[in-house]
Amino acid sequence: MLPFQLIIRSLSKAYGEMSVWQDLNLTLDSGCVYCLMGASGIGKTTLFRILLGLEQPDHGSFSLEPSPGYGLTAVFQENRLCESFTPIDNVRLAAGKILSRRQIAEELCRLLPSESLTRPVSTLSGGMKRRVAIVRSLLAPSCGILMDEPFTGLDDATRQQVIDYVKEKTAGRLLIVATHQEEDVDSLGGVLLRPFDGSSPSGNSGRPSLSAPSGSSGRPSF
């Protein structure tokens, strides 16, 4: 895949009267890891939803240049797995016919115990489900992956294992991780982004703000 850029031009989004963020400009390079930080409710998830085409921005646009031929995939804030199917089935759903069942099983085995691969997802623990969702996003064909708080529910040892796997699999692609933990920036070797500070709708656009906009709890979740 040729190097490309994700260019976001003066993107704005509001729900009714309440503005999420205004005039967001970003240029992100493929092959890099970006850690998106900011208080809860500041609009990280909304930005992801727009980039994934699940919501329309009010103003502005974004594009992948030059077009890499693939779209973006994601680890959602929730796992969003088909509960009555096995982890292999779930990954296969997203990866299509590019990978055989055996290849998928081998990849899943790197993060999950092999006995868990043939059980329905509903019988797995929260952390295991999270890892299935992460593997799914990485094995599906894409030019970039958006991860919304991907490491929640993972203990420290597993977390490092997952981070190493993510770094290996995203080489050459674009990775944006929304996170609350500063240490993720270091362990992912990422670039820290705080694009929402300053454009927060509370009016204090002069200084960086970490406070969530008031009334943000009613916003749809990712």
Place this chain on the structure above:
Amino acid sequence: MFQAFSFRKIGIFLFWTALWQILAELIHNSIVLVGPCDVLLALGSLLPTPGFWLSVGSSFGKISLGFLAAFLCGVTAGSLAYRFPLFREFLEPMVLLMKSVPVAAFVILALIWIGSGNLSVLISFLVVFPILYVNTLTGLKSTDRKLLEMAQVFSVPLAERIRCIYLPALLPHLIGGCRIALGMSWKSGIAAEVIGVPSHTIGEKLYMSKIYLSTADLFAWTIVIIAVSALFEKLFLMLLERGVRLCFRFSL
């Protein structure tokens, strides 16, 4: 634990049967109430006759045919109505009509239109169709939007979306709907036969037991209806679950 439970069940069953027998002895009138022994005797004399099997077979065939046709049409129409809102609005008056018109009125109308021969096919269809249509629509509407978004992001093909997202959402509603519809199709189908009196059917035999005031035959036939209906329900639900499980396992 399980044994104690089933012993208790048998005990309770025996208690009510004994009460029934005592009541029948006290009333001592075979038209008003017959005891369980007389019913069993009546059933025993029915079973070896070829007419019995002909009636059961014919009623069973017709009612199941109506049910299966309504099942296919109901699920198809429900899916189309979910996909095309205009189709749903278009169909709504028809479904409302089928749901609200009493079965007896349909039976009279059907007698005029198609006669008594295939009466129970039509009636069981008319009763079952709206139930399965509504349940299919409700089931599909209960599909998790978040999973559909996931499928959109990962460009999951439609066949796989149906198998992994729509079908698991639809299934509980479909099974619930079938449970209700199976019982309803039998009750309404037999009721139609009693009104229309088509020859060689269970309904005709019930009608005859009314003519001859043969309460023992009435009870015996009732037991037969319950047994066949329960058997059909078990069989159909088993086949449905098998089919769906096969669908779950089959990967494209």
